[in-house]
Amino acid sequence: MIVELGHYALVLALALALAGGTLPLWGALRNDTRLMAVASTTAVAQFILVALSFAALTYAYVVSDFSVLNVVQNSHSLKPMIYKISGVWGNHEGSMLLWVLILVLFGALVALFSANLPLRLKALVLSVQAWIGAAFLIFILISSNPFLRLHPVPFEGRDLNPLLQDVGLAIHPPLLYLGYVGCSISFAFAIAALIDGRIDAAWARWVRPWTLAAWGFLTLGIAMGSYWAYYELGWGGWWFWDPVENASFMPWLSATALLHSAIVMEKREALKIWTILLAILTFSLSLLGTFLVRSGVLTSVHAFATDPTRGIFILIILCIFIGGAFSLFAARAGTLSQGGLFAPISREGALVLNNLLLTAACATVLVGTLYPLALEALTGEKISVGAPFFDMTFGPMMVPLLIAVPFGPFLAWKRGDIVAAGQRLLFAFGAAMAVMILGLALMGTPAALALFGVALSVWLMVGSISEIAFRVKLGRASLAESWRRGAGLPRSAWGTAVAHFGVGVTVLGVVGATAWNSEEIATLKPGEAMSIGAYSVTMDGFVPLSASNYTGTAVRFTVREGGNVVATMEPEKRLYTVPNTPTTEAAIKTFGFSQLYVSLGDIGTDGATVVRIYWKTLVTLIWIGALIMTAGGALSLSDRRLRVGAPKPARRAVPVPAE
Amino acid sequence: MTRKQRRLTLIGLAGIVLASALGLVLYALSDGITFFTSPSDVLATPPSPEQRIRLGGLVEQGSIVKETGGIVRFAVTDGKATVPARYVGILPDLFREGQGVVAEGKVDANGLFEADTVLAKHDETYMPKEVVEALKKSGEWRPEDGAAPEAVTQ
Structure with missing residues (x-):
């Protein structure tokens, strides 16, 4: 009964989405305020209905209702409760429902928390949202219905893919979807502006918080996915340039560009058309990502049971929305007014450079992702484009961008002085050079490339600190004065510095884990030891494992450094009973920012076990950097200027106290 | 700087970035694929x-x-x-x-x-x-x- 209610709620949500897509649009074109006002109501109602539907599916999972096909295929009564719940979106149908749930959540948030948004713009934005929702609801109801019943009812379910039975599944998809789908809001705003034919700085101020929020979730989602792959897959890799990863990375690059171009638009009313284009591109890339991941054109852990009709369906949705958006853009972009002038060396100029490099880098990733698919479709030839391609293309595009990052905040709007900016960055430059020279003296020339990477990260980190130090007059005024100035700085300035610092941290992690990664492999019997770096790892023995839905063996290792025991580690081999699938759980121990990673191969009958140990220098900084970037985004989001509904700040004699 | 000069600078910059991206992609496609x-x-x-x-x-x-x-x-x-x-x-x-x-x-x-x-x-x-x-x-x-x-x- 509850399952049927969920199904029915989904159909009602579709009806409301169609109404919410048509009526407000009609109202906006006819200037009918009553019709425009419908948008908020339908947006909130859609959210309530989809949430009900999602709750119904969750209920079916929680009580293990095996009369529902989706539950049978992806659950088991003995599975721990957390995986029963996260299993709701650990499959194609459920994950699409989560996708739509987040889409309508954003719609409802726009409806509820943008009281000062002009009615017409709001109606247009929500109607674009409703159309996207309608398209995906039709998709779910026709080709991916999670509420289908099964008869006769099986006694037990087939359980979830063991790789997905991890707390990562509870966190990674919702975060990623909040990011992916969050990009739909800036897309809806862009389409609304094009329909309306009007766009100004206020538009950018409404769009930026939504983009910032989506970007923050996307950053967290990607970082979480990367860490999950790192600890779960047992290969010790944190990024594989897998097409599925690229599918989430492209919208991230594009959203990062959008964040920066929206600043120019908000402050200077320049780059209007470009910003609109980026907003459309970002969501198009999100849709493309959804298509790549969900259609089954790629085989990966993300591609659940594949069905060709689904791929074609998503492709049609993709073509309608992207094609429609670009046609509208081509027809209307020319009518938008021109923005302000600026010299090439200026804050605007720096942000344009940022945008050019980010979009070009995004394009290289796009080529690398789609080229194999295109080649196979055209010639039947199969190739794989892997890390070497991206190292050769994406890497060189990032270097000039990262070198330019610290300059940006030091340049004035309209016309900047690059010499003055350079002088203020002398300390950062000196620090980077000192690290490089010291490193070369200690490690010699073979490490030059890695040391260049380290110097780059120092440049980024010290450069972003320099900016704050300059603005608070650190060292040039009394500490109390600096403190007061620091507290008075806008939160967005802090956000920029923190986020750029985070980029530097991630770069350091990437360089460390790539250049100073060591790996040892050996066959050990209990009592034997192997060494890696400064550590000696002894295999102590076997510990049997038994849980509700798997059995297995853990191997206990003692890690010693200079004879002293510093850690014990227990990697596992598990055998999941229902799908009869073996998995390996690596054991990871963090030392400072670096990690020791132990993974198991086959356990022989005589106890001889293949053991692979990695030492990953500074690897945790990769994800810590992403967290710092997100924190920067959140700080910027809390800036009162951007707070949704906040009035324009009045000029004040006293600076705003820190909250 | 006039609007025209600004535009030319921007187009020039965009051209350089795109050309180098294209060059890198073509080079990598001949070498970095499997x-x-x-x-x-x-x-x-x-x-x-x-x-x-x-x-x-x-x-x-x-x-x-x-x-x-x-x-x-x-x-x-x-x-x-x-x-x-x-x-x-x-x-x-x-x-x-x-x-x-x-x-x-x-x-x-x-x-x-x-x-x-x-x-x-x-x-x-x-x-x-x-x-x-x-x-x-x-x-x-x-x-x-x-x-x-x-x-x-x-």
Whole structure:
């Protein structure tokens, strides 16, 4: 009964989405305020209905209702409760429902928390949202219905893919979807502006918080996915340039560009058309990502049971929305007014450079992702484009961008002085050079490339600190004065510095884990030891494992450094009973920012076990950097200027106290 | 600076960035990609020892030999041809005889495939797409029983 209610709620949500897509649009074109006002109501109602539907599916999972096909295929009564719940979106149908749930959540948030948004713009934005929702609801109801019943009812379910039975599944998809789908809001705003034919700085101020929020979730989602792959897959890799990863990375690059171009638009009313284009591109890339991941054109852990009709369906949705958006853009972009002038060396100029490099880098990733698919479709030839391609293309595009990052905040709007900016960055430059020279003296020339990477990260980190130090007059005024100035700085300035610092941290992690990664492999019997770096790892023995839905063996290792025991580690081999699938759980121990990673191969009958140990220098900084970037985004989001509904700040004699 | 000059500077900058991106992509596409081949292809036209390939097929029944130090020898077959392979490291959990496998590496002068990456399927029901197609091409695709085709000894 509850399952049927969920199904029915989904159909009602579709009806409301169609109404919410048509009526407000009609109202906006006819200037009918009553019709425009419908948008908020339908947006909130859609959210309530989809949430009900999602709750119904969750209920079916929680009580293990095996009369529902989706539950049978992806659950088991003995599975721990957390995986029963996260299993709701650990499959194609459920994950699409989560996708739509987040889409309508954003719609409802726009409806509820943008009281000062002009009615017409709001109606247009929500109607674009409703159309996207309608398209995906039709998709779910026709080709991916999670509420289908099964008869006769099986006694037990087939359980979830063991790789997905991890707390990562509870966190990674919702975060990623909040990011992916969050990009739909800036897309809806862009389409609304094009329909309306009007766009100004206020538009950018409404769009930026939504983009910032989506970007923050996307950053967290990607970082979480990367860490999950790192600890779960047992290969010790944190990024594989897998097409599925690229599918989430492209919208991230594009959203990062959008964040920066929206600043120019908000402050200077320049780059209007470009910003609109980026907003459309970002969501198009999100849709493309959804298509790549969900259609089954790629085989990966993300591609659940594949069905060709689904791929074609998503492709049609993709073509309608992207094609429609670009046609509208081509027809209307020319009518938008021109923005302000600026010299090439200026804050605007720096942000344009940022945008050019980010979009070009995004394009290289796009080529690398789609080229194999295109080649196979055209010639039947199969190739794989892997890390070497991206190292050769994406890497060189990032270097000039990262070198330019610290300059940006030091340049004035309209016309900047690059010499003055350079002088203020002398300390950062000196620090980077000192690290490089010291490193070369200690490690010699073979490490030059890695040391260049380290110097780059120092440049980024010290450069972003320099900016704050300059603005608070650190060292040039009394500490109390600096403190007061620091507290008075806008939160967005802090956000920029923190986020750029985070980029530097991630770069350091990437360089460390790539250049100073060591790996040892050996066959050990209990009592034997192997060494890696400064550590000696002894295999102590076997510990049997038994849980509700798997059995297995853990191997206990003692890690010693200079004879002293510093850690014990227990990697596992598990055998999941229902799908009869073996998995390996690596054991990871963090030392400072670096990690020791132990993974198991086959356990022989005589106890001889293949053991692979990695030492990953500074690897945790990769994800810590992403967290710092997100924190920067959140700080910027809390800036009162951007707070949704906040009035324009009045000029004040006293600076705003820190909250 | 006039609007025209500004525009020219911007277009020039965009041109430089795009041209270098394009140059990098073209260079990387000639060098950084891996071709997918089946064991039959490898025997028909042996790739040069420098060329990375992606070899897909089934792990031949009875071919896995584990040596010390994590060295594993196995053979990849598509029913028509078999290529011996060697890999050092930990194999994926679902790497088994008679199951689909995709491995990346180079073929040495003696025809031994030195794999540096081995991918197996992610779950019981999934078979790498490339492997399915390679098997279909060699006429050894039998989805109903899922069993490996008899190996062909050369």
